[in-house]
Amino acid sequence: xxxxxxxPQSLIVQKGGISIINCAYENTAFDYFPWYQQFPGKGxxxxxxxxxxxxxxxxxxxxxxxxxxxxxxxxxxxxxxPGDSATYFCAAEGSSASKIIFGSGTRLSIRP
Amino acid sequence: ETGVTQSPTxxxxxRGQQVTLRCSSQSGHNTVSWYQQALxxxxxxxxxxxxxxxNGRGNFPPRFSGLQFPNYSSELNVNALELDDSALYLCAxxxxxxxxxxxxxxxxxxxxVL
Numbered sequence: 001x002x003x004x005x006x007x008p009q010s011l012i013v014q015k016g017g018i019s020i021i022n023c024a025y026e027n028t029a030f031d032y033f034p035w036y037q038q039f040p041g042k043g044x045x046x047x048x049x050x051x052x053x054x055x056x057x058x059x060x061x062x063x064x065x066x067x068x069x070x071x072x073x074x075x076x077x078x079x080x081x082p083g084d085s086a087t088y089f090c091a092a093e094g095s096s097a098s099k100i101i102f103g104s105g106t107r108l109s110i111r112p
Numbered sequence: 113e114t115g116v117t118q119s120p121t122x123x124x125x126x127r128g129q130q131v132t133l134r135c136s137s138q139s140g141h142n143t144v145s146w147y148q149q150a151l152x153x154x155x156x157x158x159x160x161x162x163x164x165x166x167n168g169r170g171n172f173p174p175r176f177s178g179l180q181f182p183n184y185s186s187e188l189n190v191n192a193l194e195l196d197d198s199a200l201y202l203c204a205x206x207x208x209x210x211x212x213x214x215x216x217x218x219x220x221x222x223x224x225v226l
């Protein structure tokens with residue numbers, strides 16, 4: 001069964017600190033790994049994404065690290081701000097019929 | 113805002129009933145995907161439509177069906193509602209079928225089945 005395992009379930013970080021969320025996947029047919037941010041009452045919004053031929057991608061304060069051999073990837077949020085408080089989902093996408101598998105989410109709280 | 117709208121915002125149905133949820137995609141987006149998000153969980157892929165044809169389906173029974181129309185609107189129909197169908201239903205539109213095409217999500221429809 002295809003799965004994407006995400007941890008931790010919840011995370012509290014001090015303002016200015018680094019938030020780290022981890023994901024692991026099983027199916028090597030996935031070829032795109034996005035991260036989504038979801039605020040209460042809103043749909044998920046794409047934050048940053050990476051292809052498996054790249055080990056790291058950085059956009060502003062957000063960085064994805066990708067380890068193809070371990071089938072793991074992580075999101076790092078540098079200089080975390082209270083406005084980053086949201087639920088974050090990793091996902092794995094491919095061209096199979098099931099298209100995209102989401103992780104179970106991480107509720108991030110940034111303390112002022 | 114993503115430009116993707118969904119209606120209604122909330123809906124309450126009883127077990128065994130049928131429901132239709134609606135989505136209006138961004139203009140020019142040929143692909144719409146539907147997801148079920150249970151409370152505290154990640155979205156689960158239901159199915160995807162590309163230019164009015166189904167183009168992939170997740171692990172959902174046939175009582176979940178959909179339609180996509182030429183005017184960038186789409187529907188999710190659920191027959192014989194069960195208590196476990198209570199969830200947030202999200203639609204997402206994208207330009208085409210490439211995995212790199214950004215999916216723009218609507219705010220969702222909260223369905224409660226009693």
